[in-house]
């Protein structure tokens with residue numbers, strides 16, 4: 001049983017990891033025990049082999065493979081981030097009324113001062129003659145007409161982002177196309 | 178810090194590493210690639226030993242480590258040695274890889290064919306190579322935590338204190354893991370070598 005305990009210590013003595021008193025105890029025991037000396041030698045050989053394994057370089061092709069894959073992934077992430085930004089910009093463009101700052105050649109004409117006469121007359125007639133169910137349908141129609149009237153001008157749209165370097169301009173036909 | 182880290186960064190070149198890190202932080206891909214070249218052997222070697230020499234898995238783990246490093250560039254202080262972080266991240270990546278691999282593959286209790294048959298020769302060099310092969314195999318069979326401790330302490334040649342820092346444990350625990358790991362490898366080697374004779 002003494003030997004079993006000594007073997008535990010032997011596994012640490014070889015690398016100087018055993019406490020000083022354990023080391024002394026082991027040395028005294030090993031002086032008279034060939035089996036424990038042999039054990040320490042065997043552990044030392046294992047440790048030497050482990051060290052040699054540490055000196056083995058991984059194959060250059062493995063390094064190159066990993067490097068290429070990492071650099072490709074990083075480039076891909078950048079591309080995806082850029083595309084993601086574009087997608088966000090386009091979505092923002094679709095919600096132009098909220099996000100966009102509009103500049104037109106004649107700003108005063110962009111926002112209509114009054115509802116178009118056609119829409120108003122249609123509405124007035126309908127209000128007198130149709131049933132309540134129809135009344136709920138009607139405003140949608142008139143809003144559409146109004147919107148078309150508003151967009152009858154060509155518009156210069158400026159889209160600003162958080163990135164001061166990225167500003168997008170475009171000119172719309174004014175009909176929403 | 179450690180022998181391995183010193184080996185990874187050539188002498189008097191810590192400054193250059195710091196400069197590369199600063200450039201990489203600003204999004205310079207070429208600088209990041211050069212940083213990778215400095216540490217890739219260390220990371221791959223550790224991954225290979227953690228994963229029993231399975232090359233594809235080690236490459237995958239190394240890729241994970243460097244992508245994590247790229248995503249974490251902001252956290253490294255100026256002049257900080259990234260080696261401990263890389264070791265820790267490699268060990269963790271290999272743990273995850275090992276878990277996935279175990280689900281796919283049954284590890285037999287019998288030594289692999291390679292360890293049984295390969296490289297037997299009468300010369301001392303062949304004997305040494307034979308022992309290395311057995312030790313590699315024995316290392317691969319250690320429980321994960323013992324393997325990590327032995328890889329860092331004996332294969333990478335770090336001090337017990339450094340290993341404890343990287344693995345987030347105490348020196349006493351590292352000593353106990355190393356002791357147990359070395360003894361298991363030694364017993365494994367003895368069984369195989371006895372079988373042969």
Ligand SMILES: [Zn+2]
Pocket residue numbers: 002003006029033035036
């Ligand atoms: Zn004894």
